[in-house]
Amino acid sequence: MQKARNILGDLERAVIEHLWAAPHTSSGVTVREVHDAVGVDRGLAYTTLMTVLDRMTKKGLVSRQRDGRAWRYTAASSREALTSETMHHTLGELAGDERRGALLHFLGSSSPEEVDELRSALADLEARQQPADVSGGRSGRPA
Amino acid sequence: MQKARNILGDLERAVIEHLWAAPHTSSGVTVREVHDAVGVDRGLAYTTLMTVLDRMTKKGLVSRQRDGRAWRYTAASSREALTSETMHHTLGELAGDERRGALLHFLGSSSPEEVDELRSALADLEARQQPADVSGGRSGRPA
DNA sequence: GCCTTCTACGACGCATCGTAGTATTGCGGG
DNA sequence: CCCGCAATACTACGATGCGTCGTAGAAGGC
Numbered sequence: 001m002q003k004a005r006n007i008l009g010d011l012e013r014a015v016i017e018h019l020w021a022a023p024h025t026s027s028g029v030t031v032r033e034v035h036d037a038v039g040v041d042r043g044l045a046y047t048t049l050m051t052v053l054d055r056m057t058k059k060g061l062v063s064r065q066r067d068g069r070a071w072r073y074t075a076a077s078s079r080e081a082l083t084s085e086t087m088h089h090t091l092g093e094l095a096g097d098e099r100r101g102a103l104l105h106f107l108g109s110s111s112p113e114e115v116d117e118l119r120s121a122l123a124d125l126e127a128r129q130q131p132a133d134v135s136g137g138r139s140g141r142p143a
Numbered sequence: 144m145q146k147a148r149n150i151l152g153d154l155e156r157a158v159i160e161h162l163w164a165a166p167h168t169s170s171g172v173t174v175r176e177v178h179d180a181v182g183v184d185r186g187l188a189y190t191t192l193m194t195v196l197d198r199m200t201k202k203g204l205v206s207r208q209r210d211g212r213a214w215r216y217t218a219a220s221s222r223e224a225l226t227s228e229t230m231h232h233t234l235g236e237l238a239g240d241e242r243r244g245a246l247l248h249f250l251g252s253s254s255p256e257e258v259d260e261l262r263s264a265l266a267d268l269e270a271r272q273q274p275a276d277v278s279g280g281r282s283g284r285p286a
Numbered sequence: 287g288c289c290t291t292c293t294a295c296g297a298c299g300c301a302t303c304g305t306a307g308t309a310t311t312g313c314g315g316g
Numbered sequence: 317c318c319c320g321c322a323a324t325a326c327t328a329c330g331a332t333g334c335g336t337c338g339t340a341g342a343a344g345g346c
């Protein structure tokens with residue numbers, strides 16, 4: 001009985017989208033604000049957003065903290081982190097040798113821009129680690 | 144109305160797993176064979192696998208061809224291709240600048256092995272295109 | 287002709303998600 | 317001190333997807 005392959009629903013997506021858009025400086029967004037932002041134009045009831053936020057909390061997608069008798073919600077992980085995590089999850093289902101093939105496929109069906117982005121991200125990462133050891137790989141420090 | 148974020152269910156996963164394991168030389172696998180392979184141990188009825196295969200066909204996950212009065216099923220895309228496609232799908236939901244961040248995240252949370260794999264895959268791809276232009280990037284051919 | 291093997295089609299149970307109503311609780315104004 | 321507003325907590329309902337089967341025919345084999 002392992003479930004939970006659906007990362008995000010449709011409304012959930014819109015909601016977290018809004019949370020991501022909120023300034024990190026704030027201590028979070030109230031249900032009312034989320035409703036005003038993504039609920040009203042869709043003609044949704046306040047309680048709908050409440051339920052959704054509540055369920056997302058239980059799933060660990062968002063976190064919240066008290067503010068008076070209201071909750072203030074924030075996204076649990078950044079958009080980039082969630083995307084990365086999802087991609088890892090997808091890739092993680094493959095055995096090592098298949099991963100290479102999948103990555104090759106991935107690159108092959110990427111646009112030149114994406115490849116560039118990846119290349120530069122790789123360079124960034126490399127620079128951040130051991131600027132010396134570029135020869136064989138197996139760069140030490142994990143995590 | 145964009146749906147279809149669930150790529151694979153649970154049984155579906157097992158089924159396509161079996162199809163992937165089948166020799167490509169064969170012209171496909173019958174329901175009977177799939178049932179024997181992944182259905183019997185789970186105590187599933189023959190018809191269950193029939194339905195699942197049928198639905199997967201309608202979703203384009205597998206393809207089939209007649210063989211007498213039976214169908215022979217084959218996976219529509221390779222495991223690697225499907226994985227790659229899913230990853231692209233995930234990444235594709237981001238805007239350009241966020242993609243970079245996501246990729247950085249992705250690399251940052253990858254094991255050294257994965258980074259190596261990616262690096263070598265990138266090198267492969269590069270070699271396959273313009274063996275000359277390695278200097279600046281912006282590899283011409285826009286797909 | 288009867289038994290087997292397949293396909294087609296419909297059905298049911300359960301989980302998830304979008305959606306919302308009702309009950310409850312706490313704070314501030316009169 | 318009590319009322320009502322606002323926000324939360326609790327519960328519910330319909331749609332859809334998926335796993336699971338059953339039944340009804342069609343096509344052959346003996």
